[in-house]
Amino acid sequence: MGQKQPTIKSPRGTSSLVLAREREVAKTAAINALLIRPIAVLPAKVGDPIRPFALGLWSEVRLLLKPDVSVSALRKALATYVHARSYQVAVARPGSMRHDINGEPVEPVSDADRLDALKKYESFKARNGSSAEASVSSLAASASKRDAISALLLRRKDAPR
Structure with missing residues (x-):
């Protein structure tokens, strides 16, 4: 028998397009600012589709780098875009x-x-869920600590001297 594939739920329904929001457009504007001309694969405005890059696209994009810009700056800007949830x-x-x-x-x-992208998406969800749970539990802990201190102070205030 073959090994069963892991079940991972597809994100955001079944539509084939993911549309850019302001944050994605800001990232693409930062990338295009490093280049001698904008590249069409990136969304130019809110509502444009986010398109997965062709394999090997880096070598073509690197050729468009402005002379005064470092390759590492472009690499970081592209990494920020391609490792984002959207x-x-x-x-x-x-x-x-x-x-x-x-x-x-x-x-x-x-x-x-x-x-691989589904796994990364699931890790985004898990990270966000755990940080939300951690902040909720820390708020609950601080609230109960605050209540305990208040109760202690109130008892001390009410106690005869």
Whole structure:
């Protein structure tokens, strides 16, 4: 018998497009500011689709780097974009396609890449859930600590001297 594949729920429904919000547009504007010309694969405005990059796109984008900008600055800006939740959701969507520098679809996202993106998405959810739970429990702990101190002070105040 074959090994059972892990079950991971597809993020944000079944639509094939993930649309850019202000934060994604800000990231893409930062990337394009480092280049001699904007690249069409990136969303230019709110509501534009987020498109998974074609494999090997880095070598084409690097050629467009402004002469006074370091390669590491471009690498960091691109990493911020491609490791973001919305980009991972776009990669994880069933039927998603990879796009060239001009924004044209070139090939489907592989099942392995899709599964990897789903795992990253799940880790985003787990991280956000655990931090929310931690902050809720710390608030509860501080509230109970505050109540305990208040009760102690009230008892001391009411006690005869």
